[in-house]
Amino acid sequence: MPQEQASQTQTHDDERYIIGYAMEPKKIQNLLKPSLIEHARKHGIDLIPIDINKPLIQQHPNLHFHCIIQKLQPKHWDNLNLHQYMSKHGTTTTIIDPPHLVRKLQNRVSMLEFASNLPLSVQNATVGVPYQAVIDIHKTSGDDFEEMVTDSNLRFPVIAKPLYADGTMKSHELCLVFDREGLRETLNKNAAAGSTTTPVVLQEFVNHGGVVFKVYVAGEHVRCVKRRSLPDIPEEKAETLKGTLKFSQISNFTVQDDNGAKSNAGHNGDGANHLSNIERAEMPEENLIKELARALRERTGLNMFNVDVIRDAKDCTRYLVIDINYFPGYAKLPCYEPFITDFLLDCVRNKPAFVCEENQGMNE
Numbered sequence: 001m002p003q004e005q006a007s008q009t010q011t012h013d014d015e016r017y018i019i020g021y022a023m024e025p026k027k028i029q030n031l032l033k034p035s036l037i038e039h040a041r042k043h044g045i046d047l048i049p050i051d052i053n054k055p056l057i058q059q060h061p062n063l064h065f066h067c068i069i070q071k072l073q074p075k076h077w078d079n080l081n082l083h084q085y086m087s088k089h090g091t092t093t094t095i096i097d098p099p100h101l102v103r104k105l106q107n108r109v110s111m112l113e114f115a116s117n118l119p120l121s122v123q124n125a126t127v128g129v130p131y132q133a134v135i136d137i138h139k140t141s142g143d144d145f146e147e148m149v150t151d152s153n154l155r156f157p158v159i160a161k162p163l164y165a166d167g168t169m170k171s172h173e174l175c176l177v178f179d180r181e182g183l184r185e186t187l188n189k190n191a192a193a194g195s196t197t198t199p200v201v202l203q204e205f206v207n208h209g210g211v212v213f214k215v216y217v218a219g220e221h222v223r224c225v226k227r228r229s230l231p232d233i234p235e236e237k238a239e240t241l242k243g244t245l246k247f248s249q250i251s252n253f254t255v256q257d258d259n260g261a262k263s264n265a266g267h268n269g270d271g272a273n274h275l276s277n278i279e280r281a282e283m284p285e286e287n288l289i290k291e292l293a294r295a296l297r298e299r300t301g302l303n304m305f306n307v308d309v310i311r312d313a314k315d316c317t318r319y320l321v322i323d324i325n326y327f328p329g330y331a332k333l334p335c336y337e338p339f340i341t342d343f344l345l346d347c348v349r350n351k352p353a354f355v356c357e358e359n360q361g362m363n364e
């Protein structure tokens with residue numbers, strides 16, 4: 001994928017389009033930078049904030065939203081009462097994307113089902129998902145646990161991930177588990193949290209050269225960037241490692257951030273190794289990325305998401321999807337302003353192939 005894609009943004013007409021954005025203040029601060037608002041404005045789009053704490057019908061009475069983009073918690077859907085709004089304006093306003101579809105990405109099992117058995121064929125490459133099993137601590141006794149570990153064919157190390165990827169900090173608290181004892185410890189800690197305990201997904205850790213490919217999708221627009229990931233664990237070392245290692249949002253560092261880590265190598269010696277891994281790593285075939293994005297748009301019915309993909313260190317034709325995130329941090333992409341603006345123009349001109357049908361289920 002070219003990093004610096006030229007904008008395809010062209011204004012075909014003098015019409016202005018109104019696009020509402022409904023999201024939490026932190027997300028607005030990250031995404032709606034003045035540079036995006038200005039770029040969109042120059043190309044005919046006025047981006048208008050929607051108050052997520054009161055019914056939309058009571059807001060902007062003189063504006064007609066061509067489309068609304070959103071990243072919201074369920075309580076905000078209730079507050080906004082979009083159902084009421086859409087029953088009045090549903091034929092002319094599009095919600096991107098409908099919450100009942102977004103919700104499928106908030107569960108790490110249903111999320112990865114979208115990426116299972118993908119019929120992609122680009123130069124022998126395959127795209128699959130790592131083996132994973134769910135443990136609900138409420139339903140797993142000590143004996144069950146032994147049986148479960150034996151039956152599941154889980155091979156250590158594994159990564160323990162909260163089943164629900166609902167945007168909370170907790171949902172990003174992951175843990176590398178090196179052996180049975182480590183797993184028992186993790187599950188016991190989880191159980192000690194009592195009623196707040198959530199099920200855990202145990203996902204096979206796959207060595208992948210310390211690089212994760214983040215594929216950002218916005219309708220037909222697709223970009224892939226490399227990011228820092230967990231380092232490989234050589235097999236001989238894996239056999240000696242015990243217990244657990246907690247981590248969170250490791251791939252949030254961009255390559256530029258890693259440059260900082262490199263110059264700071266005394267402080268963070270690993271940074272230099274990760275950086276060279278990232279620099280050296282070849283990007284996946286452009287067509288593979290495009291096909292993956294298209295297949296996932298079709299399967300999920302969603303337009304705005306990113307996909308974390310790793311490449312098996314033992315087999316460079318084997319790609320694995322490890323995570324899919326709704327409405328990710330697009331602003332981390334170089335030149336994200338034309339990327340988002342081009343997508344929004346497609347939306348208001350009704351170009352995206354998978355804009356939600358009649359916005360059905362939008363208030364579920």
Ligand SMILES: Nc1ncnc2c1ncn2[C@@H]1O[C@H](COP(=O)(O)OP(=O)(O)OP(=O)(O)O)[C@@H](O)[C@H]1O
Pocket residue numbers: 130159161165171172173174203204205206207208212228229230249250251308310322323325
């Ligand atoms: N199965 C795996 N094998 C190897 N490394 C993995 C695996 N799953 C996750 N990782 C590493 O852990 C990181 C975080 O995992 P994951 O993306 O599932 O968590 P997340 O909290 O949902 O992340 P995000 O911030 O992207 O939402 C990945 O970016 C990757 O570096």
Ligand SMILES: O=P(O)(O)O[C@H]1[C@H](OP(=O)(O)O)[C@@H](OP(=O)(O)O)[C@@H](O)[C@@H](O)[C@@H]1OP(=O)(O)O
Pocket residue numbers: 026027030071165166167168214251252306325326327328329330332
């Ligand atoms: O804020 P950031 O720029 O880090 O974006 C992250 C985004 O947080 P935000 O929604 O608060 O923006 C996360 O959403 P939740 O899972 O927590 O809902 C998730 O999508 C990450 O994958 C994004 O990081 P990226 O994958 O793009 O690196």
Ligand SMILES: [Mg+2]
Pocket residue numbers: 251308323
């Ligand atoms: Mg991820």
Ligand SMILES: [Mg+2]
Pocket residue numbers: 165323324325
């Ligand atoms: Mg995620």
